[in-house]
Amino acid sequence: MYPARFEYIAPSTLEEVIATLADRGDEAKVMAGGQSLIPLMKLRFAAPSVVVDLNGVPGLDTLEEEDGVLRIGALVRHKTCEKSPLLRGRYRALGDAAPQISDPLVRNRGTVCGSLAHADPQGDWGAVMLAARASVVARGPDGERTIPIDELLQGPFTTALSHDEVITETRVPDPGLRSSGTYLKLERKVGDYATAAVAVQVTLSNGNVGEVGIALTGVGPINIRATAAENSLRGAEPTEEAIKDAAGLSAEAAEPLTDIRGTAEYKRNVIRVFTERGLRTALAAAAAGEE
Amino acid sequence: MTELATHTEAAAALHPLEVTVNGQKRDAAVEARVLLVHFIREDLGLTGTHIGCDTTSCGACTVLVDGVPMKTCTMFAVQANGTEITTVEGLEQGGQLHPIQQAFSDEHGLQCGFCTPGMMLTSVALLAENPSPTSEDVRWAISGQICRCTGYQNIVKAVQRAAELMKEGQ
Numbered sequence: 001m002y003p004a005r006f007e008y009i010a011p012s013t014l015e016e017v018i019a020t021l022a023d024r025g026d027e028a029k030v031m032a033g034g035q036s037l038i039p040l041m042k043l044r045f046a047a048p049s050v051v052v053d054l055n056g057v058p059g060l061d062t063l064e065e066e067d068g069v070l071r072i073g074a075l076v077r078h079k080t081c082e083k084s085p086l087l088r089g090r091y092r093a094l095g096d097a098a099p100q101i102s103d104p105l106v107r108n109r110g111t112v113c114g115s116l117a118h119a120d121p122q123g124d125w126g127a128v129m130l131a132a133r134a135s136v137v138a139r140g141p142d143g144e145r146t147i148p149i150d151e152l153l154q155g156p157f158t159t160a161l162s163h164d165e166v167i168t169e170t171r172v173p174d175p176g177l178r179s180s181g182t183y184l185k186l187e188r189k190v191g192d193y194a195t196a197a198v199a200v201q202v203t204l205s206n207g208n209v210g211e212v213g214i215a216l217t218g219v220g221p222i223n224i225r226a227t228a229a230e231n232s233l234r235g236a237e238p239t240e241e242a243i244k245d246a247a248g249l250s251a252e253a254a255e256p257l258t259d260i261r262g263t264a265e266y267k268r269n270v271i272r273v274f275t276e277r278g279l280r281t282a283l284a285a286a287a288a289g290e291e
Numbered sequence: 292m293t294e295l296a297t298h299t300e301a302a303a304a305l306h307p308l309e310v311t312v313n314g315q316k317r318d319a320a321v322e323a324r325v326l327l328v329h330f331i332r333e334d335l336g337l338t339g340t341h342i343g344c345d346t347t348s349c350g351a352c353t354v355l356v357d358g359v360p361m362k363t364c365t366m367f368a369v370q371a372n373g374t375e376i377t378t379v380e381g382l383e384q385g386g387q388l389h390p391i392q393q394a395f396s397d398e399h400g401l402q403c404g405f406c407t408p409g410m411m412l413t414s415v416a417l418l419a420e421n422p423s424p425t426s427e428d429v430r431w432a433i434s435g436q437i438c439r440c441t442g443y444q445n446i447v448k449a450v451q452r453a454a455e456l457m458k459e460g461q
Contacts, residue, residue, distance in 0.1 A: 001345050002324055002325075002326070002329075003324045004324070005299075005302035005303055005322070005323075005324055006302050006323055006324060007299065007301040007302045007304070007323065008306060008323030008367070008369055010369075034365065034366065034367070034370075035347065035365055038326075038347075038365045038366070038367070039346060039347050039365060041324075042326075042345070042346075042364075043346075049299065049302065051323070053370065055370060102435070103350075103434055103435025103436075104360075104413075104431065104432060104433075104434060104435045105350055105353060105360050105361060105362050105413070105435040105436070106347065106362065106365070106435060108359050108360060108361060109361055109362075109365070109366070190434040190435065191348060191434075191435055
């Protein structure tokens with residue numbers, strides 16, 4: 001399948017990328033790994049007249065922790081995250097999610113930032129970044145701005161990015177000591193979208209739950225933050241009862257639809273069970289003082 | 292953004308493409324929308340790289356781009372500029388089968404053979420990284436590829452056999 005014709009522009013600097021977007025942005029698509037964009041173009045669901053390929057821009061493949069922030073550059077591939085020793089301990093939710101993204105070959109090419117910019121409601125990174133309270137840095141003609149993930153993801157395939165902006169990196173704040181998380185995903189087979197998935201991030205403070213993030217994949221028009229579940233746990237003692245209550249609230253936050261992957265009732269139950277398991281795993285890892 | 296609006300001169304422009312394929316330098320000019328798999332099959336005539344699903348699901352089109360297995364139905368040829376590509380035709384050296392090819396033959400790792408080039412190239416990349424993969428490692432590595440004949444058992448055996456052959460050959 002051939003995509004519709006398009007003009008291919010492969011800038012070698014970020015300034016050129018932004019200048020091109022400022023000039024042609026309303027008809028252009030930015031491409032990082034292309035693992036979502038190219039299939040869409042082949043099916044002609046997308047027919048941008050200009051494709052701006054980021055792959056020739058140096059300096060966008062940074063994955064590092066600096067001044068209490070984990071920085072994931074626009075060209076950091078899922079595979080790099082899968083292998084990175086940085087994404088353990090406090091950042092374990094990310095490390096657990098990475099090998100569950102699509103399949104190994106797609107992970108060799110696809111990127112974290114590209115996945116967020118694509119804003120697929122079935123996207124895994126959206127939920128992980130919501131739980132981790134991450135934000136993205138968007139660069140446009142007027143400079144840089146930081147967009148929290150909650151604001152970035154506005155609807156199915158819809159973000160707060162303006163047509164002349166490009167995500168240069170995702171920033172995950174250091175959750176501090178005694179923090180951990182995980183990502184649990186149910187999929188029918190490797191490479192399929194999630195039937196349902198849950199991202200969890202917790203920090204313990206004097207034995208109680210401090211900050212907590214719970215977010216869902218595949219059960220709504222967008223990745224959903226389970227706000228009531230988070231609120232029920234914040235400041236609470238991490239008892240089995242508190243975990244179960246939070247899991248119930250998490251399931252209530254889901255807006256699943258019955259489809260080929262399962263009934264709405266089934267998916268809601270998966271969310272409940274995965275929230276429970278995820279919280280237990282994350283709380284135990286945080287208590288063990290993993291860094 | 293209609294499809295017709297994209298049929299501009301700039302969109303039809305040819306882009307220079309310089310790649311090393313199986314050790315041989317190839318120069319070409321391609322339209323931006325040409326997928327890497329079409330370039331390999333149709334421009335270079337290397338039809339060992341197959342098109343299976345054409346939707347990023349099956350991995351029949353897998354080749355090594357700078358040593359990394361990629362689904363070439365999900366990459367534009369123009370993006371391969373400056374890279375080194377290995378296709379299945381590049382595995383055999385001097386009339387001698389590559390150990391992965393020998394092992395697929397020995398262990399009956401194929402029946403119809405449609406997925407085999409992609410399976411072998413992914414396995415070559417796996418073995419370069421992990422010379423003694425467990426069956427679990429192999430299953431993970433090929434999990435983005437679909438075989439409808441073998442049930443995968445003999446593919447896993449073949450990759451582990453290739454690991455042995457490669458060690459013996461050293």
